Amino acid sequence: xxxxxxxAFFEQVAEERFVPTPFTxxxxxxxxxxxxxxxxLLGRAVQLRPGSREDMRLSxxxxxxxxxxxxxxxxxxxxxxxxxxxxxxxxxSLAPDGADAVMRARALRIRTVPGVAPEVTTPSALPGPExxxxxxxxxxxxxxxxxxAMECRFTQGSFVSxxxxxxxxxxxxxxxxxEKITPLDxxxxxxxxxxxxxxxxxxxxxxxxxxxxxxxxHRHPAGEWVCLDAATTISPDGLGMADATLHxxxxxxxRSTQSLFVDGRPTG
Numbered sequence: 001x002x003x004x005x006x007x008a009f010f011e012q013v014a015e016e017r018f019v020p021t022p023f024t025x026x027x028x029x030x031x032x033x034x035x036x037x038x039x040x041l042l043g044r045a046v047q048l049r050p051g052s053r054e055d056m057r058l059s060x061x062x063x064x065x066x067x068x069x070x071x072x073x074x075x076x077x078x079x080x081x082x083x084x085x086x087x088x089x090x091x092x093s094l095a096p097d098g099a100d101a102v103m104r105a106r107a108l109r110i111r112t113v114p115g116v117a118p119e120v121t122t123p124s125a126l127p128g129p130e131x132x133x134x135x136x137x138x139x140x141x142x143x144x145x146x147x148x149a150m151e152c153r154f155t156q157g158s159f160v161s162x163x164x165x166x167x168x169x170x171x172x173x174x175x176x177x178x179e180k181i182t183p184l185d186x187x188x189x190x191x192x193x194x195x196x197x198x199x200x201x202x203x204x205x206x207x208x209x210x211x212x213x214x215x216x217x218h219r220h221p222a223g224e225w226v227c228l229d230a231a232t233t234i235s236p237d238g239l240g241m242a243d244a245t246l247h248x249x250x251x252x253x254x255r256s257t258q259s260l261f262v263d264g265r266p267t268g
Contacts, residue, residue, distance in 0.1 A: 025145035042093075073096065097257070
């Protein structure tokens with residue numbers, strides 16, 4: 001459960017302007033954010049844009065991570081690319097002061113009508129978070145960051161072992177100070193961790209970076225926990241993919257997929 005006194009990933013200082021807190025800091029660079037919180041911030045902008053229709057549900061959102069997202073004030077902008085009776089395509093971007101966009105999202109939202117079709121779903125066969133083991137992130141050289149703002153419990157694998165992993169994740173702080181955590185916040189803050197949950201390479205010898213993230217949702221999650229049932233595939237020429245089925249405690253909710261750039265880590 002989020003602790004309202006513990007802080008948040010972002011503080012909103014103007015209508016479209018947000019200041020990241022140290023909780024957004026990623027594990028690789030003290031001046032850069034983990035992509036999960038800014039992805040969730042873009043998803044929030046898509047949902048809350050002026051004129052957003054309540055009967056539209058986010059079905060797919062693709063993020064292009066153009067460069068590392070800095071720990072600096074950020075401006076979020078949105079624009080509608082296509083708008084129709086049954087679907088809309090919305091673009092959102094994130095830019096630091098005086099700089100080009102560092103992250104961009106395109107979201108497909110589809111009109112929903114309760115009861116229009118019978119429910120067809122797959123029951124969850126995954127052990128729930130109450131049976132999972134709390135596992136720390138791999139060693140991070142600073143005390144506060146994404147690794148302390150998220151609770152992670154594994155039923156398979158861990159951040160420090162290699163191979164497929166199944167990890168339940170829960171936000172310890174809200175996305176934006178003073179706001180309640182939404183279902184989409186929970187999914188998008190966790191979804192960029194697929195590669196970390198299912199890492200197959202040694203951090204000491206290889207670099208593996210995801211320049212994008214695509215999340216598909218056939219329903220929003222219920223409850224506080226989001227599970228990544230993840231696996232990573234690498235080819236010898238340096239291309240890879242990390243892919244996960246997303247779950248809540250009631251069953252599958254969608255998928256999260258990342259392209260990977262893989263290279264040998266420079267020595268010396």
